[in-house]
Amino acid sequence: MSTLDATHDPALQSWVASANAADTDFPIQNLPFGRFRRPGQAWRIGVAIGDQVLDLELAAEHTKWPSDVQALLALLATGELNGFMARGAAARRTLRRALSQALAAGGPEDALAPCLVPQAEVELGVPCRIGDYTDFYVGIHHATAVGKLFRPDNPLLPNYKWVPIGYHGRASSIVASGTPIRRPRGQTQAAGQDAPEVGPTQRLDLELELGFFIGAGNALGTSIPLAEAEDHLFGVCLFNDWSARDIQAWEYQPLGPFLAKNFASTVSPWIVTMEALAPFRRPFTRPAGDPQPLPYLDDAGQRERGALDVQLEVRLQTAAMREAGMPPVAISNSNAAQAAYWTAAQLVAHHTVNGCNLQPGDLLGSGTLSGPERAQAGSLLELTAGGKEPFTLPNGERRAFLQDGDTLVLAGHCERPGARRIGFGLCAGTVVPA
Known part of the structure; x- marks a missing residue:
């Protein structure tokens, strides 16, 4: 470390x-x-x-x-x-x-x-050649809030607190900040209808994440011990894993996300190295009563300094705001250390425990990093209670999900007494029509 x-x-x-x-x-x-x-x-x-x-x-x-x-x-x-x-x-x-x-x-x-x-x-541009991309689900407040929308009595599945949940994403559609985001098309099934239809998503969303880039990899059939995992992490970026929630709801069972996720993901252009982040480490602790990680996911170093203290913010600018000269406005904020149930090093150790070989430039997405309050939501799905409670912008416009012409901006920085403030640059994309 x-x-x-x-x-x-x-x-x-x-x-x-x-x-x-x-x-x-x-x-x-x-x-x-x-x-x-x-x-x-x-x-x-x-x-x-x-x-x-x-x-x-x-x-x-x-x-x-x-x-x-x-x-x-x-x-x-x-x-x-x-x-x-x-x-x-x-x-x-x-x-x-x-x-x-x-x-x-x-x-x-x-x-x-x-x-x-x-x-x-x-x-x-995209800062390196990304061969493979895995998206995790470490944001416990996001997982709980989304789970409540679909399973009010059992929002977290039994494995969540034992295993870092993840799925293999699509590296070819990861784009640099500033790249326009084409509204995706796919199958959806409207309420009360027997058959699905194909068309543009009506529930386009963001996911506020951090991206972890792999430096040195490991050979196929070997594992990276947790104590060595941070030496295999090169650095961190901001990451927006755009999501089509209506397509996702229809397709995700039984194998998980597919077309709802693979149409575009945006990375910020600068990789902030693990060395630069050294002053901004925090203890990694579990709430009282929660199970402690299994031995391969637990060590003294992670408990002492495993978490990353990164302040995160989501900003939105509509086409009308842009035309009126209004800057993007903050619609939510959170902190990565408070949001993440697993550390970046634990993701590396878990990803390789079965012998999977990571390679230089591989990207691990954290999953949505929401705080416990509605104003700290890292997705519109949470911020608007599944679209049922739209929010109002300063110019009077209302949003439940993203509309064509909307520009979404993620920002992040690290700051504490006795250290120089550092940031990640911006991670931005504007939605264009299907």
């Missing part, structure tokens, strides 16, 4: 002026990785610093680095992040220390300043 070092010093300043702003998501204490390209050019790997991107291919050419750092930068000069991800936690920490020193006040500004490009001038 990552520990604090000089790169986390809250007093550390950068020669990149925008990185010193109090409200930036990307101070020098963050240094997340992403994939970007200038107009007409190939994809490159960069690190976000303030409102800029440090082009790591140019940085390798413009500055003299220690040989071990130069070798890591050569991996990133390919324009793909996966090879570097495969090198594991030690390589990641080596490069983080080198970049922190280079970008700190007094570092080689003259050499590296030409390697910066404004984020506003580049396209940001």
Whole structure:
């Protein structure tokens, strides 16, 4: 598990002026990785610093680095992040220390300043090559609220508190923040009708999640012990697993989600590394009376610091709001540490306990991270009680589920006394007609 070092010093300043702003998501204490390209050019790997991107291919050419750092930068000069991800936690920490020193006040500004490009001038993509995607269901308040809609007397199934529930998703339809989301079509069955029909979903929803990227993988037939699981986690992003609730209700039994989920999922463009998140770990505890995890899912490290203290927010802007110049408004907020019943490391240990082989760049979705109150709902299904109680926006519009033209934005940040605030950037998508 990552520990604090000089790169986390809250007093550390950068020669990149925008990185010193109090409200930036990307101070020098963050240094997340992403994939970007200038107009007409190939994809490159960069690190976000303030409102800029440090082009790591140019940085390798413009500055003299220690040989071990130069070798890591050569991996990133390919324009793909996966090879570097495969090198594991030690390589990641080596490069983080080198970049922190280079970008700190007094570092080689003259050499590296030409390697910066404004984020506003580049396209940001899916940050790495995602080979496989598994979506979990760790949000206990979401699971309980949704369960009450369908099983009022028994909202949580008996296995929920024993096993991290998950299903295999579709990696090919994971898209970068800003990509339009086409309203999906599928089968639905209206109340009182004997036969289903095919058409656009009328109950398009969001799911507020975190995404966990795998770094170093494991061989087929082997397991990753919980004590080693965090060394196999590269970092974290924001994740919106768009959902068509009416299609889902018709198709999900007996095998679970299919067309209701695989049409699109949006990731934020920057992967915040596990090292950057080290100051924001919290104890992982179970409520009194709940069963403790089985031994392969339990250790002292997870109990002490397994949870991630991430503040999350959902914002909505309708087409009418956009035309009137109104910004997106917050419709809910929650905290990942309070919402998650399982930790990211437990998901890795469970995913591989049967010998499943994870690979660099694989993505694990947390599942919807809702708080216990209605205002902390991570989905409209919860926020509107299954669509029965629409909410009113500041301009008087009402919403039960998403309409064409709506822009949905997820935001997240970590903040605590004695540490520098860091953020994830935005995870956004606008709904376009079927």
